[in-house]
Amino acid sequence: MIGSLSLKAVLGTTLALSSISTLVHGLFPDEAGRIDWYREQMGVPKKIVPYTGGNGTSIFAITHRNVLASLNPNSGEIIWRQVFGDSEPINTLQLRDDQALTHSGANESYVRVWDAATGSLKWEFSHPEAPTYKPSSGAAAFLDGNKDVLAVVGDSLVRLSADQSKPVWEVSLNRTATYKRIVVQGDVAYAIGDATQTSKARQQRLHVLEVNLATGSLAKQYDIANGMSLGSDNLVVIESKEYGAYVVWREEKNIVWMIHRLGMIKPMWDIYHAKIVQVELMPEDMLASTISELDLDPGLNENVPRFALTYTKEGKTKTVVVEMFRTDDKLDMRKVVGFRSDNGVVASFGSALPVNEANKSAQKQRTVVSVRSYNNSVAWRIYSDDKAPTHTGEFAYNPATYGPVTGASLYYTNNDEPRVLVQTGGGLLAALAPNTDGPLWSRDESLAHATDMAFMELPPPASSAEHAAKATDPSVVNSPLVRYILRWVETTKSLTMWVSSGFGLLDSTDNTASSSADLASRSVAEALVPTSPLTTGDHFGFRKLSIFGTSTGVVAALSTQDGTRSWTHWFADNGTSVKVEHIFVTRRTQPLSEDAALVTVVGRNARGKTVVADLDALTGLPASENAIQWLASGHTKVFELPVVDTATNQQLIGIITDGKEPQFRIWPSTAAGAKAFFAISDTVFFDLGGSKGSIQLRGYSIERSSELEISSWNKDSVASTKRQWAFDLPEGEILVKETEYRNGAQNTALLGRVLGDRSVLYKYINPHLVTLATLRSEGGIGIYFIDRVSGRLLHSAIHKNARVTAKQPFLGIQTENRVIYQLWQDGSFAPVSSNSTGKHQATTSGYITVVAELFESDKPDTREDSKAFSSYDILLPSVVTTAFTAPEAASALGITRTGSHITTRDVLFGLVSNKLLSLPDQLFDPRRPKEAPTKDEQAEGLVPYAAPLVLDPKRVLSHYNTVAGIKFISSAPTHLESTSLVASFGLDMFFTRTSPSGTFDQLSPSFSKVNLVVTTLALVIGCLLGGPMVRRKMTNQAWE
Amino acid sequence: MSVAKPNTKVYADFSLLTSKGKHGKSLRDPHGFDLSIASGNIASTSTTQGRNDEADQALRAKKAWEVAMSPGKTIPMQAFMAWMSGTSVSIFSILITGMILMTPVKTIMSVQQTFAPLERAGKSSGSKLDLTMQKAAFVAINIAGLLFGIYRLSIMGLLPTTTSDWLAFIPAKRYIEFSG
Known part of the structure; x- marks a missing residue:
């Protein structure tokens, strides 16, 4: 009996498992690069060094996305790249003898030497976090003549030997300065940094340290250049093997240039009148002049040192290249070349x-x-x-x-x-x-700095018959019947064309040509101005526009189908980039409608002021003259409102700006918009204080403005807000992250979960749910589920051994009635078994994925019976949770989205191992039985619980592509319920389609239409031939 | 099937033999043949005629009870078949459940035809035999069979009797508030 039961259990499990795994998730080889596209990126360069080594010239770059890359100088393709951690900025890049040297990291510093040709690591030296570390200090340089490296790590200056990659000697810097530059001159080296301000010397200045390279002994140290810092526009460090190294600067409100030769103490510096450099300068011109370095690798300079001087005279800007030269021990300067730069x-x-x-x-x-x-x-x-x-x-x-x-x-x-x-x-x-x-x-490296993305539906291609009809009489196409007939006309026409073209067999146009599988070329061989912007989509909704906003001010629209660019627009304030933060599609295109689709962009300039702009979503141009507006202050929150401005048919956006009390603005800020908004404003709530480091979450409602204010609403109008509640985090806890529903993830097709006995557990779906993750001072992570309308605490949990650091981030996502989050846990993740005396201690640490599922009640068939949901109802969810060990560390979480939410959802993981993984949401079911499943549990199709989430290679959506640095995963529905579009971006971009429940609404690729046609034709011919024969036979029979 | 077909001549009707031919009585009875004995009317006198009818009616009533009860005998077999086919939804169990459901319905529909031969008026008396009880029992037993079929549907989970069957028709709640 027991045997048969366990056999049943095994069979049930197998059945349940097979019900999940029968879907084919792998990819056919011919689909790779056809249904997906990939863009390899490196980020905006911080420093570019063209270098000619033994293997010819290549371009080396370190970027603001912490990437070291080598580019092919002829094609711009990435030959190799190394992606550093998010918290590991690269400070230095130097190339010598086919080796690349980098110094990276903030507090924890790394010195690495790479093979310039292949990008393989030759050796590295790391310095642990040091309490004496001066923030943003760090530099490294190769020594002359050998492959040793001199570097500032932590609070020390070290000489590293290439053979042992450990210090030959080490000098403590005693926090004298923030060292950023190392100059090697023969037997000695100089470390230059911004001197630490002390109570005695408060003024900014440079600190110079001279060390003997052989012994590491400090020769001397001194301060120069009062009031200056290394990043200043008025100071350069120039080097030359023959001439030595110099610091050249001009103090503020001073018209003379001072030159100091490193290592020389008496005299400390020489003074040069700026006229030496350029005769035509007047004193006021000299005061505004700036100086800049010219050489990309000053250490290689053998000849006279050079720098460039830029000044403005009578509104014209001119740059002069100046070189130093020596005549009889006297240092002098002369102009090499001058050119206009205004x-x-x-x-x-x-x-x-x-x-x-x-x-x-x-x-x-x-x-x-x-x-x-x-x-x-x-x-x-x-x-x-x-x-x-x-x-x-x-x-x-x-x-x-x-x-x-x-x-x-x-x-x-x-x-x-x-x-x-x-x-x-x-x-x-x-x-x-x-x-x-x-x-x-x-x-275009701006896309590596994307901050937000929105999908924009493109109208389906209108048939030429429709266009023709519209051209003759626009009112005709308003009738659906006419459009239906026109579509039939078009279809019949194309069918005859298809037949006359030999059933498409003779058609030689290659549809795959546009989506070349050449991955690297996609990132580079892109026309700066697209010849034909996308205006129409396809019948299945696969082709949409993905509109990206980036922190470099670029807003770009790319096709979701193959990544081709539709338009690019750069947002700037007085020539400096605006950081674009939010992208909203506020008006969708309607087929054959005159209203242009709109995309609303919200950004912030360097001073924190907010700009809002409406762009035509198909061209990227400002939608009207007043389409770009600067707000008086910066925004703290922006969200879409469920209202449409009746005058413009544009969806409203709510913008919360700073003030004594937060102020509420609407966009477009018009009287019609205000009228529409204030019709529902009583039901609109928002929360603030959800940013990292906060200790209180506050909820607000919006005060109704007077009728007069509404009717005279203009771009400067604001509505006041009223604090409704405040949720103070417990003593000693600070907020790490607030997670909310995104992209309509709360929508569902089924209101409950059907259990094995056919009863229903009703889902608790509260669109106002936010999940707070907090860092506890005594260690661990606190989790709070808050309703942001009423401020009520719905559920809380504590992960005692969990941790959140820059390298071990907290990631969360909310979907339907589930909250899924990932965090780092020290020690065992597993539920401690109760049979031991509580001493069950495991030592493994790792990432865990926790799932909490919210139900209206823990009893089946129990539901709050009302037609409307209000956050003020006294209904607390019943929460079921479980945890899994995550397959790998993730850098982003996402969820697939389909049109009617009937298809099951996949949970998407952007893994730090540069993959995009999709796992079915059945796996994340907290009700998975932990013991042998009961009959009801089997009937429900619950897979028995297993702690590890298995990384199935067939479920890696990105297949062989290396999708590095995924920060965002977004999904959009297509017109096919089975299929959703998935976009991942951050550093690299990867777009694909996925069908979590299989392509149940599509014919399989192996379906032969030819066979179908041939069979039908054969049957028709059979009838035609057989009919007369049968008739003759019947007549003959009748005669007998 | 053990049910007697209505037109099966279980009891021989020799009355034909006594009827006159066209040309009058042309055939003699064989030796030893006594029609009154053969037709069961031992006392073929007019006084025993009524008794003969009564016996005939009693016999037919008894027969009708047998007919009425006969569907009950099939139920155990159907139950056995149902048990064998299991409660999972498969082509086999669906076919058997369909049979279990359809047979009683069809039989109930044909209740009059089933009992028609038995309740026809007797030879001598003009009154029809009253088989109401037998018919009622017949129908009741078939309804029991039908109920068994419905029970089977319910254990197979094919009856929309649970909340989950109506889940898709529950309207989603409208959210009164909006938050951002």
Whole structure:
């Protein structure tokens, strides 16, 4: 009997498991790159170093997304890249002897040496977190003649040997300065940093430390350059093997340049009048001048040191390249070349040495490039002396797309052809060559800094018959019947064409050509101005626009189908990028409607002021003259309102701005909008204080404005708000993260869960639910489920051994009646078995995924019987929770979304191992039986509980692609209920389609339409042939 | 089937033999044949005629009870088949449940035809036999069979009797408040 029961249990389990696993989740090889697309990115470069080594020239870059990358100089493709941790900014990049040196990390510092050709790690040295660490200090440099490295790590200066990668010697820096620069000069090295301000010396200045490289002994240390810091516009550090290293600066309100040779104490510095540099300067021009470094790798400089001086005179900006030279022990400076750099746009310059040794000796002088961007073009010139430029070029470029040029560098190909690399404020990197029209290649790295994304539905393609009918009489197509008939006409036409074209077999157009599987080329070979923006979607809703907002000010629309670009728009405030924070689609396109689709962008400038803009979603241009507006203050929260402005048919957006009490604004801020909003304003609530570090969550309602105010509502009008409740976190707890429902994740097709005995557990779905994760001072994580309308605590939990750090983040997502979150747990995750005396201690630590499912009652068939849900009802959910060990650390969580929510949802994990994983939500069922399943549990299809969530390779949506740095996962429904679009972005971008419950509403790829047609035809022919025969036979029979 | 078909001549009707031919009595009875004995009317006198009818009616009533009870004999077999086919929803169990449900319905529909031969008027007396009780029992037993079929449907989970069957028709709650 027992045997048969367990056999039944096994059978039941197998059945239940097979019911999940029968769906095929793998991908056919021919689908890879066809139903998905991938973009490999590196982020906006912080520093670009073209380097010529044993394997020719490549471009090396460290970026603001903490990536070290090597680019092919001819195509811009990434040859290799190394993605550093989110909390590990790269401070230094230096290239020598086919090796790349990086110094990275904040408190914890890492010095790494990479093989420049392959990107493989040669050796590394790490320094643990030090309490004496000065924030943002850290630098590293190769020593001359050998492969040792000198680095500032923690609060020490260390010499690292390449052989042992451990310190040869170490000097404590005693927190004297924030060291950011190391200059190596023969037997000694200098560490330069911003001196620590003490009670005696409060003024900013530089601190210089001289060490003997062989012994590590401190030769001397001293302060220079009062009032200056290393990042200042008025200070440069220049180096030359022959001339030594210098610090050149101009103190504020001073017109003279001071020059200090490192290591020299008496005299401390020389003073030079600025006129030495440029005769035409007047004192007031000198006061506004700035100085900048020219050489990308100053340590390689053998000849005279150089720098560039930029000043404005009579409204015109000019840049002069200056070099130092020595005559009879006297240091002097002279102008090398000067060029205009005004026109109200930023000019940039770079300098390089020709690659070829023969050429190098032939032209001793180094070249300098100047790049100016105009309203519709970028022009560049290369100078080697003060005569005419040796090379010039220009390419058509609209700064409204990626912003003006902010940086440039110069490099030479192996044939000594010059190449100019320009970087724009919006994050575009483009390589320019002489005698070519467009850029040689370009990379849009702004998308690696995406902050928000919205899907925009495109109207289905209207048939040409419809267009023709509309052209003759627009009112005709308003009738659905007419449109239906027109569609039939169109279909019949295309059928005849298909038949006459030989059933499509003769059609040679390759549909897959546009979505080339060449991954790397997608990131670079992209037209700066798309020739044909997307305006129509497809019949299945696979092709939508994904509109991205980035922190570099770029708003870009890409096709979800293949990643082709539709438009780009750069938001700026006085030439500096606006950080775009929110993207909303506020008006959708209607088929054959005149109203343009709108996308509303909310951003913030460097000073924290908020800008709101309406863009035409199909072209990216401002929708009207007043479409871009700056608010008087910054926003604290922005959300969509369930109201449509009746005048413009545009969905309203609520913006909370700072004030004594928070102020509420609506967008578009019009009287019609206000009228529509205040009709429902009594039911609108919001919460504040949900940011990291908060200790109190507050709920607000919106005060009704007077009728007069509503009827005269304008762009400066605000509604006042009223505090409804405050939820104080327990003593010693601070908020880590607030999670809410996103993208309609609370919608469901079924209000309850059907149990094995066919009774129902009703889901508790509260769209106002927010999950707070807090860090407890005594250790552990607190979890609170709060209703943000009433401020009521619905449920709370404590994870005593859990932790949240920068490297072990808390991730949460809410879907239907479930909250899923992931956190790091020290020790055992498993439920402690009760048979022991409570001493059950496991030692493993890892990520756990916790699921909490909310029901109206823990008793089946029990439901609050009302037609409406109010947060003020006295109904507390019954919560069932369980935990799993996560397969790997995730960096983002997501959930698939379909049109009617009938298809089961998959939970999407962006893994730190650069994969996008999708797991069925049945796995995350907290009701999975922990013991042998009962009959009812089997009937319900519950899979027996198993702690680990298994990483099934067939469920990796990103298949062979390396999707690094996923920060966001978003999903959109298609017109097919089975299929949803999935987008992941952060650093790399990966878009695909997925069908969590299988493609039940599509014919399988193996379905043969030809067979169907042939069979039908055979039957018809059979009837036609057989009919007369049967008739003759019957007649013959009748005659017998 | 052990049910007697109504037109099966279980009891021989020799009256035909006594009827005159066209040409009058042309055949003699065989030796030893006594019609009155053969037709069960031993006392073929007019005084015993009424008694013969009564016996015939009693016999037919008894027969009708047998007919009325006969469906009851099939129920155990149906139950056995139902048990064998299990409660899972499969083609086999559905077919058997369909049979269990349809047979009683069809039988109830044909209750008059079933009893027609038995309740027809006797040869001599003009009154029809009253088989109401037998018919009622017949119908009751078939209803029991039908109930068994319905019970079977319910244990197979095919009857919409639980809340989950009506879950899709419950309107979703309207949310009074909006929060952002």
